[in-house]
Amino acid sequence: MSAYPIDRIRADFPILAQQVRGKPLVYLDNAASAQKPNAVIDTLADFYRRDFANIHRSVHTLGERATARYEAARETVRQFLNAEAVEEIVFVRGTTEAINLVAQSWGHSNLKEGDEILITAMEHHSNIVPWQLVCQQTGAVLKVAPIDTHGELLLEAFERLLTARTKLVAVTHMSNALGTINPVERLIDMAHAHGAKVLVDGAQAVPHLAVDVQALGCDFYAFSGHKVYGPTGIGALYGRRGLLEAMPPWQGGGEMIRTVTFEKTEYADPPYKFEAGTPAIAEAVGLAAAIEYVQGIGLEAIAAHEHDLIQYATERAAEVPGLRLIGTARHKGAILSFVVDRVHPHDLGTFLDHYGIAVRAGHHCAMPVMDFFRVPATARASFGMYNTREEVDLLIYALKEIIKVFS
Numbered sequence: 001m002s003a004y005p006i007d008r009i010r011a012d013f014p015i016l017a018q019q020v021r022g023k024p025l026v027y028l029d030n031a032a033s034a035q036k037p038n039a040v041i042d043t044l045a046d047f048y049r050r051d052f053a054n055i056h057r058s059v060h061t062l063g064e065r066a067t068a069r070y071e072a073a074r075e076t077v078r079q080f081l082n083a084e085a086v087e088e089i090v091f092v093r094g095t096t097e098a099i100n101l102v103a104q105s106w107g108h109s110n111l112k113e114g115d116e117i118l119i120t121a122m123e124h125h126s127n128i129v130p131w132q133l134v135c136q137q138t139g140a141v142l143k144v145a146p147i148d149t150h151g152e153l154l155l156e157a158f159e160r161l162l163t164a165r166t167k168l169v170a171v172t173h174m175s176n177a178l179g180t181i182n183p184v185e186r187l188i189d190m191a192h193a194h195g196a197k198v199l200v201d202g203a204q205a206v207p208h209l210a211v212d213v214q215a216l217g218c219d220f221y222a223f224s225g226h227k228v229y230g231p232t233g234i235g236a237l238y239g240r241r242g243l244l245e246a247m248p249p250w251q252g253g254g255e256m257i258r259t260v261t262f263e264k265t266e267y268a269d270p271p272y273k274f275e276a277g278t279p280a281i282a283e284a285v286g287l288a289a290a291i292e293y294v295q296g297i298g299l300e301a302i303a304a305h306e307h308d309l310i311q312y313a314t315e316r317a318a319e320v321p322g323l324r325l326i327g328t329a330r331h332k333g334a335i336l337s338f339v340v341d342r343v344h345p346h347d348l349g350t351f352l353d354h355y356g357i358a359v360r361a362g363h364h365c366a367m368p369v370m371d372f373f374r375v376p377a378t379a380r381a382s383f384g385m386y387n388t389r390e391e392v393d394l395l396i397y398a399l400k401e402i403i404k405v406f407s
Contacts, residue, residue, distance in 0.1 A: 004301055004304070004305050005297070006305070006386070006388060009297065009385055009386050010386050010388075012037040012038050012039065012293075012386075013035050013036070013037050013038075013386055014038060014041070015027070015035050015036070016035065016386060019356065020353065020356040020358070021353065021354050021355075021356055022356075023354075023355055023356030023357075024356055025356050025358070026355075026356055026357040026358065026391045026394050026395065027358050027384075027386075027387075028357060028358055028359050028381040028382060028383065028387065028391070028395065029358045029359060029360050029380075029382060030207070030227075030334075030382045030383060030384035030387075031176050031204060031227070031335055031360065031364075031380065031382035032360050032382070033226045033227060033232070034207060034226065034227055034228065034229045034384050035229065035384070035386070036229060036230070036231070036290070037229060037290070037293050039289050039290070039292070039293045040229060040230060040231065040286050040289045040290045040293065043285060043286050043288075043289035044231065044282055044283075044285070044286045044289075047066075047069065047281075047282050047285050047286075048282060050065075051065045051066050051069060052066060052281070052282065053065070053066045054066070054278055054281070055067040055070050055278075055279070055281055056255060056272075057255075066281060069285045069288075070279070070281050070284050070285065071086075072288065073284040073285050073287060073288035074086055074089050074091065074271070074284070076287075076288040076291050076292065077089045077236045077287070077288070077291065080206075080211075080291045080295070081211055081212070081213045081221060081236075081238050082211075082212040082213060082214050082215070083213055083214070083238050084214060084241070085241055086271075087241055087244070087269065087270050087271055088238055088239055088240065088241050088244065088270070088271070089236055089237075089238060089271060090236065090237040090238075090239065090244070090270065090271040090274045090275065091234065091235075091236055091271070091275055091279055091280070091284055092222075092234075092235050092236065092237050092274075093233050093234065093235060093280070094203075094224035094225070094226070094232075094233070094234070094235035095126060095201055095202070095203040095222045095223055095224045095235055096126040096224075097235065098220075098222035098223075098235060098236070098237035099126055099127055099130050099170070099199065099201065099222055100130045100250075101237060101250050101274060102130075102199055102220050102222075102237070102239070103130035103131060103133065103134045104130075104133075104134065104250045105247040105248055105249065105250040105274070106168075106197070106220075106243065106247050107131070107134040107138070107140075107168065108134060108137060108138065109246075109247060109248055110167060111134060111135075111138040111139075111140040111167055111168075112138060112139065112140070113138065113139030113140070114139065114140070114141070114165060115138070115139075115140040115141070115165055115166075115167045116140065116141045116142075116143050116163065116165045116166045116167065117131045117134075117135065117140055117141070117142050117143065117166075117167065117168045117169075117170065118143045118144075118145060118158075118161055118162065118166050118168070118169045118170075118191075118196070119131060119142065119143070119144055119145070119169075119170050119171065120144065120145045120147065120153055120158070120171055120172065120182070121144050121145065121146050121147045121368060121369070121372060122147050122151065122153070122172060122175040122177065122178055122180060122366070122369055123170070123171075123172055123201070123366070123368075124172065124175075124176055124177075124201065124203070124364075124365050124366055125365040125366065125367070126201070126203075126365065127170050127171075127172060127201045128368070131168075131170060140167070141165075143161050143166075144368075145157055145158040145161055147180075147372065149373075150327070150328045150329050150330070151175065151178035151179075151180045151326070151327040151328065151329045151332075151369075152180060152329045152330070153180070153182055153183075153187075155183070155186070158187065158190070159190050162190060162191060162193075162194040162196065163194065164194065164195065166191070166194050166195075166196040167195075167196055167197065168196055168197050168198070168199065169187065169188075169191040169196050169197070169198045169199070170198075170199045170200075170201065171184060171187055171198070171199075171200060171201070172200075172201040172203075172204070173200050173201060173202045173204065173205035173209070173211075174202075174204040174205040174208070174209070174332075174333045175204065175327070175335075175366075175369075176203070176204050176335070176364055176365070176366065177326075177327065177335075177337060177363075177364040177366035177369045177370075177378070177380070178326065178327030178329065178332070178335065178337060178369065179310070179327050179329065179332035179333045179334070179335030179336070179337070180327060180329040180331070180332050181205070181209070181329070181331045181332055181333055183331075184200055184216060184218070185215070185216050185217070188200075188216055188217050188218050189217070192217065197219040197220070197243070198217075198218045198219050198220070199218070199219065199220035199221070199222065200216070200218045200220065200221045200222070201222055202221050202222060202223040203222070203223055203224045203227055203235075204227065204333065204335075205223070205333075206223040206227070206228050207227050207228040207229065207294070207302075207384065207385075208299075208302065208303055208306055208333050208334065209299065209303060209333075210299045210300070210303075211223075213238050218238075219239065219240050219243060220237065220238060220239050220240075220243075221237075221238040222235065222236070222237050222238070223235055223236060225283065225286070225287040225290065228287075228290055228291065228294060229290040229293060229294060229384075229385075230283075230286055230287040230289070230290030230291070231280075231282070231283040231286040231287060231290075232283070233280045233283050234280045234283035234284055234286070234287050235287075236287075237274075239270070241270065244270035244271070244273075244274070245269070245270055247270075247273075247274075248267075249267055249273050249274060249276065250274070251274075251276040251277075252265075252276055253276035253277045254276065254277055254278070255268070255272055255275055255276060255277060255278075255279075256268055256272055256273050256274065256275060256276040294385075297385060302385045305385065306333070306334035306383050306384070306385070306387075307334070308389075309334055309383045309387055309388075309389065309392060310332065310333070310334040310335070310336065310383060312389055312392055313336050313381065313383070313392045313395070313396075314336065316392055316393070316396045317336065317338060317396065319396060319400070320340070320396060320399045320400060320403065321341075321400075321403055321407075322340050322341030322342065322343075322403060323338050323339070323340050323341075323399065324338060324339050324340075324341075325337065325338050326338060326339060326373050326375065326378045334382060334383035334384075334387075335380060335381075335382045335383075336380070336381045336382070336383075337364075337378040337379070337380045338378060338379055338380075338381075339375050339377075339378055339379070340379070340399070340402075340403060342406045343402065343403065343406050344376070344377070345361040345362065345376075345377040345378055345379040346361045346362070346377065348361060348379040348399075348402065349361030349379055351398075351402045351405075352379075352395070352398055352399075352402070355394065355398040355401075357394060357395055357398055359379050359380060359381045359382075359395075360379070360380040360382070361377060361378070361379045361380070362377045362378075363376075363377050363378075364378070364380060381395055
């Protein structure tokens with residue numbers, strides 16, 4: 001087995017070469033947004049220089065080239081998720097928009113008073129609020145499966161909450177606040193046994209884990225481009241073709257129609273039915289470049305590298321006086337959330353920045369998780385394919401120095 005090419009990978013990300021406050025940048029905020037390799041930056045620049053035009057409506061050369069690259073990007077996403085058909089891939093702005101699309105289209109059409117939606121206590125706000133909204137609109141009821149003090153889902157409690165009234169289960173593949181990796185295939189099987197549909201929030205999973213939607217058996221799967229080393233403002237929703245065909249559009253406008261008169265509109269087939277207006281064309285092309293870059297490194301290799309980093313970081317964190325980890329699941333991704341005695345997480349984030357270290361501090365759009373662990377916020381170091389053990393050492397050193405100030 002060849003060694004992990006960390007030096008080549010780091011050289012591919014030009015932003016990592018800079019200094020922050022006179023220190024080499026240590027970027028540990030990948031769960032919020034990952035940095036972009038030259039392959040993505042160059043693809044975006046090349047597209048705008050050579051091929052940009054609006055798509056699907058033009059017969060001129062630039063329009064045809066732009067359309068071809070946009071639809072090729074859809075095929076790249078299809079292969080990335082192993083969806084059965086390209087019609088099952090809808091381009092959206094990101095995971096948040098994908099979940100809102102399902103909530104307002106599928107949910108509004110299929111839910112009625114007394115029906116239930118089941119989520120978990122570790123969800124991001126984007127997998128909570130859209131369901132609250134659709135419950136208010138339809139009379140459906142939101143149920144929440146509990147977690148334990150390690151940040152693991154209580155599977156027996158989850159299964160007990162599944163009933164004939166459960167119409168949809170929406171669950172994160174990997175928690176952004178805790179790093180917990182849920183056994184989604186098992187959860188999907190449980191939900192389907194009760195006749196429920198399943199949406200998986202894959203925003204945190206796809207940069208770190210190989211995802212096969214056919215093997216998982218989910219009905220919907222959503223992810224964001226900016227977390228998988230691609231541009232912002234682009235993501236994808238996978239939906240089973242039959243479900244997408246039966247769902248009404250949730251936005252109206254150009255492109256999502258077949259014919260329009262003042263009396264009646266006939267809608268296009270999926271995925272175009274859900275892509276009203278001019279889409280994020282260049283961003284979709286850039287997303288394809290990001291996926292191809294990740295696949296060139298290999299998700300198995302990336303996962304192994306990141307697993308080593310989180311194990312090493314967890315061991316080193318034990319050396320820091322007063323540090324408590326929030327999220328210690330047996331199966332977790334490369335996320336280290338923590339609090340430190342006498343130092344607010346926001347102060348930790350500010351002080352770490354003076355060492356050139358970028359971490360996230362706050363509730364991470366997961367306020368119910370913070371409430372469960374009885375903390376106002378956490379500091380979160382999240383690792384990506386380009387991070388190193390040396391950067392973990394710098395993080396631990398900086399934390400020890402900061403704590404001395406507060407001792």
